[in-house]
Amino acid sequence: MLSLTTRLRPTRKPQSVLHFKHHLCFYCTITHCSALVSKYFSLLNSSPNLQILQQIHAKLLxxxxxxxxxxxxxxxxxxxxxxxxxxxxxxxxxxxxxxxxxxxxxxxxxxxxxxxxxxxxxxxxxxxxxxxxxxxxxxxxxxxxxxxxxxxxxxxxxxxxxxxxxxxxxxxxxxxxxxxxxxxxxxxxxxxxFDEMTQRDHVLWTTMLSGYAQIGDTSKALRVFREMMREKIMLDHVVMVSLLLVCSQLGWLRHGKSVHCVMVKGFLGMNLSLANALIDVYSKCGAPKIARRVFDKMHERDVISWSSMIAGYGLHGHAKKALDLFKTMLDHDIKPNSITFLGALSACVHAGMVDEAKFYLEMMREKYGIEPELKHYACLVDVMGRVGLIEEAERFIGEMPVEPDGAVWGALLGGCRVHSEVEVGERVVKRALSLDPERAGYYVLMANIYAEAGRFEDAERVRDFMKERKVVKMPGFSAIEMDRDSNLHRKSHGVLA
Structure with a gap:
């Protein structure tokens, strides 16, 4: 028979049961937290806009x-x-x-x-x-x-x-x-x-290729690409953009088309950067019509797309098409940048459109708050020089808010040669040579200005001065892409190199 004290003693639960409940409670807490984290992670990931995201954030708090x-x-x-x-x-x-x-x-x-x-x-x-x-x-x-x-x-x-x-x-x-x-x-x-790496992935290879392409070292860029092919490195969008950049720098239209074909056959698609690179290569390689076809087929266009196409038209003398496209761009509410305006100004230069060039330079500054660079000012000086507004161009240079560089003075000197402006040319060449006394082009232009004005002794004096200073003009050359191989042949002074 149990005693009173024994019967009144509270019944103790086994230690193992308490231990189990403690762990069960902890497990439930962890499971609950994990479920909450998973739930809110999914909600955050699928939030369609800022307002809903802020609402989820408020609930999360x-x-x-x-x-x-x-x-x-x-x-x-x-x-x-x-x-x-x-x-x-x-x-x-x-x-x-x-x-x-x-x-x-x-x-x-x-x-x-x-x-x-x-x-x-x-x-x-x-x-x-x-x-x-x-x-x-x-x-x-x-x-x-x-x-x-x-x-x-x-x-x-x-x-x-x-x-x-x-x-x-x-x-x-x-x-x-x-x-x-x-x-x-x-x-x-x-x-x-790059050379110190014993293991290289396709990103490292692509970065090296892009580096050479961006600085214009086309031969080393192509060497890296050939090594990539030997190593069977995957060709992605970045590689193709770099190759197209090399093709545009060398004027390789045929190879640019080949890269385009590889993109199509390899199902790489046509993302924004690739399409922009194609427009650039076709424009610079003398195929603006193909560039326009690529442009028209783009599902998405950014300011680079529009700027490249405008510059392409301007480069080939299609000023009206370039400026019409510029207006269409504004109608699509695309904000132009300094490169876009440079393309429009270049188109004005090729067409001799002085008033339009002044208009775009003013629009750039007043409407869009983009401060013109020296290359923009050089375009306006160039177009004024081409149409014979030599003195106005000289005054404009004097009123520029920035110090003119050699490109600005060179543009005016070119106009002086076209219109035989000897006096202005003499003033301009002094300013230009003070910036770059070793620039042979300035001496040659001044000598030609003297010769065309019948001042042959002065022209000879300039050439003698060039010899004294040991200033040598690099010979010009033409480059053609041969059909049978990938070499670029250059013709200089009648000799194929």
């Missing part, structure tokens, strides 16, 4: 996972996608209760890609101050920000850091280093980084 690093990082990406990097995404990052390397990389990457490279570099410095070490994904982001911003010294220091920690042999970092050095024209440094 009332949940137990409001400070989750993954969700906050996803919020930063989505705010940036909806053009609200500032203030929403950046403020969110600043107030995150916890940050890891992933969240730092996200904000640095978004800042760099969204046109805030300086802020990206500042954020990287703050990251280092917080004792967070960069990883192999951080370094390429910062190197590209340095390249975009034109900051060579910080990029060099970062390269030293990469060497110190042993990350410079990583393909992601190496590709960024090659891009960085190529951007600054330091192609030897880029080549050294």
């Amino acid at each position: 009332k949940t137990s996972v409001y400070n989750d690093v993954i969700l906050n990082s996803k919020l930063i990406i989505m705010y940036s996608k909806h053009k609200s990097l500032f203030p929403n995404a950046y403020n969110l990052f600043l107030h995150m209760p916890e940050r890891n390397i992933y969240s730092w990389n996200i904000i640095i990457g978004e800042l760099s890609r969204s046109g805030y490279p300086l802020k990206a570099i500042e954020t990287f410095k703050n990251m280092r101050k917080s004792r967070m070490e960069p990883d192999l994904y951080t370094l390429p982001l910062v190197l590209r920000a340095c390249a975009t911003l034109g900051q060579f010294k910080p990029g060099q220091k970062l390269h030293c850091y990469c060497e110190k920690v042993g990350s410079s042999r990583n393909v992601f970092v190496a590709s960024a280093l090659v891009f960085f050095y190529a951007k600054f024209g330091e192609i030897d440094a880029a080549c050294q980084v």
Whole structure:
């Protein structure tokens, strides 16, 4: 028989049961949090606009996972996608209760890609101050920000850091280093980084090819491409754009068409950058009609597309088509940039349209707030010189808000030669030679002006002075693309080289 104390003693649950319930409760909490994170991650990823994204963010703040690093990082990406990097995404990052390397990389990457490279570099410095070490994904982001911003010294220091920690042999970092050095024209440094890599992926190969193409070293660009073919590297859109750039620089119409065929046969599609590159190569290689067909078939066009087509028409003397296309562009609410106006001004130069050139220069400054560069002023001087407004062109140069360069004076000197303006030519050549005394073209133009005015002794005096100064004019040449091979043959003084 049980005693009273025994019967009144509270019944204890077995220890194993309590342990099981504790773990079950913890498991349910973890499962619940994981489900919430998954739910909100999906909602954030599918948010169609900024207003809905902000509503999801507001609801997220009332949940137990409001400070989750993954969700906050996803919020930063989505705010940036909806053009609200500032203030929403950046403020969110600043107030995150916890940050890891992933969240730092996200904000640095978004800042760099969204046109805030300086802020990206500042954020990287703050990251280092917080004792967070960069990883192999951080370094390429910062190197590209340095390249975009034109900051060579910080990029060099970062390269030293990469060497110190042993990350410079990583393909992601190496590709960024090659891009960085190529951007600054330091192609030897880029080549050294490339050559030191024992393993190379298609991104690294493509970056090296693009670097050579951008600085105009076509022979080395083609050499890299041949090596890529031998290594059976995948050809993507970036490779094709680089090849088209090489073709446009060399005037290789046939090879440009071949690249176009490879794109079609390889089902690469016609994205914006490829279409723009095709317009450029066809325009520069004497096929504006094909360029226009590519332009008309584009589903999407940006200011580069319009500018390339306008410049192509201007280059081939189709001034009316160029200016009509410029007006059509404005009708489509596309804002022109300085390159677009340069194409329009070049068209005016070829057609001798002085009033129109003045109109576009004024529109550029007054309506769109784009400050003209020296090349824009040179176009107006050129067209005035061509139609005989020599003195007006000289006055215009004197009233320019920037100091004229050799191209501006050279344009006026060309007009002086066409219209035999000896006195103005003498004044202009003195100014031009003060900027570049070794430029043979100035001496030759002045000698021709004297000769056409019948002042042969003065012309001979200029040529003698050239010999004394050892100024040599490079011979002109014509380039033709042969049908049977890929060589570019040049003809100079009647000799094929």
